[in-house]
Amino acid sequence: MTVLNASTLTLDQVYHYLKFRELSYTSFKSLLHLEPLSEFEITELAQIQNDFKNYLTDGKVLEGMVKALSILPLLRLAGFYRAPIKMQMEQEIDRINIEDEDISITGRLDLICVNKDRPKMNDIAFWVLAIESKNTSISASEGLPQLLTYAYKSLENQKAVWGLTTNGVYYEFVYIQQSVDQDSYSTYQPLPSLHLMEPESSEKLLQVLKAICKVQNGLF
Helix, strand or coil, X not given: CXXXXXXXXXXXXXXXXXXXXXXXXXXXXXXXCCCCCCHHHHHHHHHHHHHHHHHHCCCCCCHHHHHHHHHHHHHHHHCCCCCCEEEEEEEECCCEEEHHHCXXXXXXXXXXXXXXXXXXXXXXXXXXXXXXXXXXXXXXXXXXXHHHHHHHHHCXXXXXXXXXXXXXXXXXXXXEECCCCCCCCEEEEECCCEECXXXXXXXXXXXXXXXXXXXXXXXX
């Protein structure tokens, strides 16, 4: 059996092995209820931007610092640190066996946010948001094949999950849904790219993260 690592997969390979299909772009407002930000949130967001910009001026920001400077502070501000949401980092995925191809896929996901209170199937936690990060010299979209691979197993136990690929500057969300039956494809729906350093775009970024957190908590 050939063993592949998710980090080396191309999007074409993900389409072929895991039977994913891309849907057309949609707006955030078609899937989420976006609330206005408070003055406190806007001030905190500006601090995250300034902290990240301080490192950007030195050149490339490595993946670990991207998490520390932008992703984790944004998740805290959006409410992902609060119960019942829990975060798990650097988790090995369950091996994916593609029997028809005699291929096995392994990998380690960057970060998942799970809801500890949502019903579980097969003792697997309910995924709220899966995140794949890159350093600032790599396009955020390059993390999409890995993200879809990691989400593949969660779709065995829930109908949909939000995904995010980011290099700290650009944030690209996808809404991933399981196939209707064994003969159909799982799908992912891309949404407009958001930019941390642009005022209006960064505010929408925080609004989107807050909305994902709330809707997966059953607050809407």
